[in-house]
Amino acid sequence: MITMNDIIREGHPTLTMVAKEVPIPPSEEDREVLSSLLEYVINSQDPETAAKYGLRPGIGLAAPQINVSKRMLAVNVTDNQGKLYSYALFNPKIISHSIEKAYLTSGEGCLSVDRNVPGFVPRYARVTVRGWDVDGNEVKLRLKGLPAIVFQHEIDHLNGIMFYDHINPSNPFEPIPDAIAIER
Numbered sequence: 001m002i003t004m005n006d007i008i009r010e011g012h013p014t015l016t017m018v019a020k021e022v023p024i025p026p027s028e029e030d031r032e033v034l035s036s037l038l039e040y041v042i043n044s045q046d047p048e049t050a051a052k053y054g055l056r057p058g059i060g061l062a063a064p065q066i067n068v069s070k071r072m073l074a075v076n077v078t079d080n081q082g083k084l085y086s087y088a089l090f091n092p093k094i095i096s097h098s099i100e101k102a103y104l105t106s107g108e109g110c111l112s113v114d115r116n117v118p119g120f121v122p123r124y125a126r127v128t129v130r131g132w133d134v135d136g137n138e139v140k141l142r143l144k145g146l147p148a149i150v151f152q153h154e155i156d157h158l159n160g161i162m163f164y165d166h167i168n169p170s171n172p173f174e175p176i177p178d179a180i181a182i183e184r
């Protein structure tokens, strides 16, 4: 199982690399890595397991964060209507997105960043993501709200982008025009 010892931190070069596509159908090794990402996210959200293994809670995790520079991510997050989005995908890609933006009023954090970086992170309000699941089946997701934000955070990791790269350095809390403010 993945623990915090396996998660690399900012300054590690893998976090700013562009990760490689995974051959589909996936190898047994790639299937195990993908499953371990989702396992971490779920474990980290279980208070007993998180306490037992010292896991920092996360609503997503991308393979580069465990020093595997391959295009894989896992998300386990509930939206504001109580719908659970639990996905582990190979080669996820945003194939369309709204013009409208959205941001978390609380800002974002990252398991690979051991510090608070305050500020609004502008994201697309709605995205359509296409990817492949652990069995190699194509998946297409239409996302909005917190799930859309998380998928964009994770897909950024596959392109070597950190959440704070999007924060306005001169005014981190500058209002984002016409954007949806998402309270958490």
Ligand SMILES: OCN(O)CCCc1ccccc1
Pocket (backbone or CB within 6 Å): 058, 059, 060, 061, 062, 065, 104, 107, 108, 109, 110, 111, 112, 149, 150, 153, 154, 157
């Ligand atoms: O890459 C995953 N990760 O570092 C865990 C935190 C994920 C996350 C936190 C806030 C907003 C979007 C995504």
Ligand code: NI
Pocket (backbone or CB within 6 Å): 109, 110, 111, 112, 153, 157
């Ligand atoms: Ni992150």
